[in-house]
Structure formats: structure tokens, C-alpha cells
Amino acid sequence: MTNVNLNTTKTSFLFLASTTLLLVPLSLFLVLKNKSFILEWELMSVSSAPITVPLILDPVGVTFSLIVCLISSSVMAFSLYYMQEDPFKNRFSFMIMVFVGSMNLLIYIPSLITLLLGWDGLGVISFALVIYYQNPSSLAAGMITALSNRVGDVMILISIALVANQGHWNIMSMWHSTLPPLTTFSLTMCVMVAGMTKSAQLPFSAWLPAAMAAPTPVSALVHSSTLVTAGVFILIRFFYFLSQTESFTQALLFISVLTTLMAGLAANTENDLKKIIALSTLSQLGVMMSSLALSLPLLALFHLFTHALFKALLFLCAGTIIHENMSTQDVRHIGAVWSSLPTTTINLNIANLSLCGTPFLSGFYSKDLILENFLFLNNNILMVVLMFLATGLTASYSARLTLSVLWDHKKTSSPAPKNSPESLPEVAIPMATLALCAIAMGYVLQKSLVVFINTPFIPQMQKSFIPAVSLAGLWVGYTLFSFQKAPSTSSNQSLPLFFLSLMWFAQDLSSQGTLKPLLKNFKSISKSLDQGWVETGLSQVLKTSASALVKMNRHITDSLPIYAFPQLMVLISLLCYYLV
Structure with missing residues (x-):
């Protein structure tokens, strides 16, 4: 099994290295000629409306993809040494390849709705890589990373909804359309916040140091050319629209x-x-x-x-x-x-x-x-x-x-x-x-x-x-x-140095500052309702009510002769009065 895992990592390295070599002449051609190409693959046609997947080959995207593949191949080769004792090298190599694939999908797809696949793929795989070492601290770091990036995912979804009335989601043509001022402002803010979450700008900075719980080869890839740079890259793609x-x-x-x-x-x-x-x-x-x-x-x-x-x-x-x-x-x-x-x-x-x-x-x-x-x-x-x-x-x-x-x-x-x-x-x-x-x-x-x-x-x-x-x-x-x-x-760190090490309370604002009051309230509600009235309180009320009804019934049954004798005497008296 060890040989299979080792060969998997080597195969991944060879694939990324060969991709890097293939991208070198393409990047040189596009940069020197300053040309761009847009390819569209038609998936289907519904009521004469084609559904296509666009692919853009431009100097910016191809050069960035070249650097991503170069760094990824170097990281994959380094993993042969760093992860040699890890029993799950096969899984590690697979996640790295999916991670790199998601980044390239983000680079080459100019459609906003299709770009979401690469954008969300980076977030999901980054969570899996941060919690790779399965311990409580890694899980906590993974949750901060995932939840912070989900804010950006929501902003991208809102952006897709805002531009739906254009009839297309092509980033390259977005600034040629005339949108209402409020829609333009809202779309600008959504894309900016999405880029800020991925690139860990204030106040979303806490997840980036926390992501160091991942293996060091992952850190080399995440912090150089993939996850954290995706926010900057998406703002560069949108810049001519955002600058309006x-x-x-x-x-x-x-x-x-x-x-x-x-x-x-x-x-x-x-x-x-x-x-x-x-x-x-x-x-x-x-x-x-x-x-x-x-x-x-x-x-x-x-x-x-x-x-x-x-x-x-x-x-x-x-x-x-x-x-x-x-x-x-x-x-x-x-x-x-x-x-x-x-x-x-x-x-x-x-x-x-x-x-x-x-x-x-x-x-x-x-x-x-x-x-x-x-x-x-x-x-x-x-x-x-x-x-x-x-x-x-x-x-x-x-x-x-x-x-x-x-x-x-x-x-x-x-x-x-x-x-x-x-x-x-x-x-x-x-x-x-x-x-x-x-x-x-x-x-x-x-x-x-x-x-x-x-x-x-x-x-x-x-x-x-x-x-x-x-x-x-x-x-x-x-x-x-x-x-x-x-x-x-x-242990004798001064108060000013301790304050500076807190990243201006970014960690508290991202986690404890906002989540702790909510979790405390939810805990109180859960204790009062789920573990209180619903389980013990309601059953206790029903039990008490049933017990009271039983006692009342027993009391009525035991007291029936006492209550019936006066009523019987009244009935006999009435009969005698009317008969006599």
C-alpha cells in the first residue's frame, strides 16, 4: 500500500510538472502577442437558448495558471519527503489535485455562475486540508476557515442573483451593460466582500493564521498561489466593473x-x-x-x-x-x-x-x-x-x-x-x-x-x-x-506585546466575540426548552394533570353514596308529594 501511495504522489507531481511545461509556450505566445481567446462549449440548447461553458485564454489567466502549476508541482515533490510517514498519502495527493483543479477552474472560467464551482471547491477542500490532522485544534481552525469563507460564498450567490436580469453571467461583458445605480453599488459591495473574505482582509483575518493547522506543504500552496490569492484575482477580473x-x-x-x-x-x-x-x-x-x-x-x-x-x-x-x-x-x-x-x-x-x-x-x-x-x-x-x-x-x-x-x-x-x-x-x-x-x-x-x-x-x-x-x-x-x-x-510578555499579538481582536470578532453570545443564548434556550419543558416540564405537567384526574375520579367514586343519598331523599319526597 505504501508503494501505491508513493506512486500516486509521484504521478501527481509528473502531471503537474508536464502541465507546467505545456503552459510555458502558451503563456509566452499570449503575453508577447497580447492576445486573448474565448472558447465556448455548448452543453445543450433549450428553446433556441444555448447553455454554454465559456473558457478564456488570456495572458493574465494563463500566466497565473502557469505559476499555480509550477508551485503545485514543487509542493507535490516536497510532499514525498515531508509526508513520507503519513499513512494517508493517497488521500492527501487526491485532495491537493482537486484543490489545484478548483483554482484553475476559477482562473479559466469567466462565467460568474460557473466560477462558483471553483470558488466553492476551494472552500470545501481547504476545510478538509486544514482538519487533515484530526485533533480538536485542527477542527477548530477548520471551522473558522470554513465559516469565514462561507460569507464570501454567500456574496457570490447574491452577485449571481443581482445580474440575473442581464441574461448572462459573463464577467468580461458585465461592465458593458447598464445596471441601475443601486444594483451596481450592491454588486460592487458583494464582490468586494467576497474578495476580502478569501484574501483574509479585516475583519475576516482570523482564519488565515488558524489555517496553519494544515500540513506545511498545504500551507505552501494555500498561502502562495491558490486560496488566499483567489480573492485578489477575482477583484482583478472584476476591476473595470468595480472601479465604476x-x-x-x-x-x-x-x-x-x-x-x-x-x-x-x-x-x-x-x-x-x-x-x-x-x-x-x-x-x-x-x-x-x-x-x-x-x-x-x-x-x-x-x-x-x-x-x-x-x-x-x-x-x-x-x-x-x-x-x-x-x-x-x-x-x-x-x-x-x-x-x-x-x-x-x-x-x-x-x-x-x-x-x-x-x-x-x-x-x-x-x-x-x-x-x-x-x-x-x-x-x-x-x-x-x-x-x-x-x-x-x-x-x-x-x-x-x-x-x-x-x-x-x-x-x-x-x-x-x-x-x-x-x-x-x-x-x-x-x-x-x-x-x-x-x-x-x-x-x-x-x-x-x-x-x-x-x-x-x-x-x-x-x-x-x-x-x-x-x-x-x-x-x-x-x-x-x-x-x-x-x-x-x-511567560512574562508585556501587555502591549500581548495586545499586538491578538491581531486587533480579529480572532475574538470572528469567533468568540460574535458567536459566544449567540451560543450562550442558544444553550439557555436548549436547556429551558429541549431539556426542560419539552422533555421534563411537559411530561411533568401531563403526569400531574393525570394524577389529579385520577384522584378526582377516586374521590368522586368513594363519595358517591354520600352525594347520592340526599338526592334520593329529595326525589322520594317529590314523588310522594305529587302522588299523595
């Missing part, structure tokens, strides 16, 4: 900047390795959303592509470190990884530097352009200040993570393994592929995407703000590392 509503960009800018800031503050106080990386994902999702709010959808897509590549590499490195440290995820108990896993250390540094926007790495080309546009465009000064503060926090938690996990010699680290996982092809090849992409893909994508983006021109002094903020963030990260590097001080 002026309040859309204003609301999205406010929410995305606050999400970026909140995630940066929480990541600097978090001690779980995977949750730090998850919060960094949340921070970069806020950057993508803010780019959309600046009316730069292609720049948001550019950052989505580059972020997917280095974030997948970051999770694979974290998975290797966790696996070799006996599933330890607390950064205060992991240290000096460079001595036992040197290649992983190099790859982790590449991914972290790209995340910080280090020049000439992939993250630099997209993130630097977004920050320059914040300075160039006419924006609210408060939003600009908060975004640059969040940028400094990105460098801060990246430095803290690197210093704490890779270079801290004062912690007890696991000894160097006799058979290093870095020598295994299922670990070395995915990491090398993603590291190469994290270095060079930003330059390649810049040549194909940035030509459609207006280049901002800002003074040299403003341009120097970006590296200055990043350097200040590195210093803050080193300061936090020096204060928090002793594991013995973990």
Missing part, C-alpha cells in the same frame, strides 16, 4: 492598509514559525489590495506573481526546519539552523530578502513600484504613512525570524542529521527551482507586465524613503530579537 463605483477604491484602500499594518504588528510579536510566515502573507495581500485601490490592477497582479514564488520557497524552507527539529515550531526553541541545513539557510535568506524588497530580487520589482505609486499619486497622507510603517514592519519581522531561527547560537538546536534532507532530490529540486524564480522571475515579469503600467516620477528624496524605512525596520527586528531571544521570558 467611487467608494470601492476608497473603502478598499482604507481596509487594505489597516490589514497590512495589523499583520506586520502581529508578526513581530508572534513566536510560531508558520504563523509568522502566514502573517507575512496577510501583510502582502494587503499590499496587493492597496495596489488595486490605487487603480493599478496589473501591478497588483505583478506582486501576486512574485509573492507566490518566494512565499512558496519560504514555506518549503520552514517545513524542512520543522521536520528536522521534531515538529518544533516555536522560534524561541529553534536556533543555529545554518550549521545543520546550510542550503535551506541560503534559500530562506533569498526568500526573506525578496519579501523585504531587496534590490534585484523578485519582490523588489513589484513592491518598489507600489510604494513609489503611493508617493506619486494623490493619496491621503495618513494612508501613505501607515503603508510605509507597515513596510518597515515587514523588514522587522523578517530580520527577527532570520536571526532567531538561523543564527542564534544560544538555543538548543537539533544536531546535524546523518542523512541530510537537502541531499534528497524531492527537497533539493523544488527549492532550487523556486529559489531561481525568486531571484530572476521579477525581472522577467517586469519586461512583460510593467510596459502597461505608468512609471511614476518622484524626487530623489522621496525615493530614498523606501530603503530608509526598510533599514529602520531591520534595526527594529534586531532589537526585538535581542529582547525576546530567551525562551524563559515567554
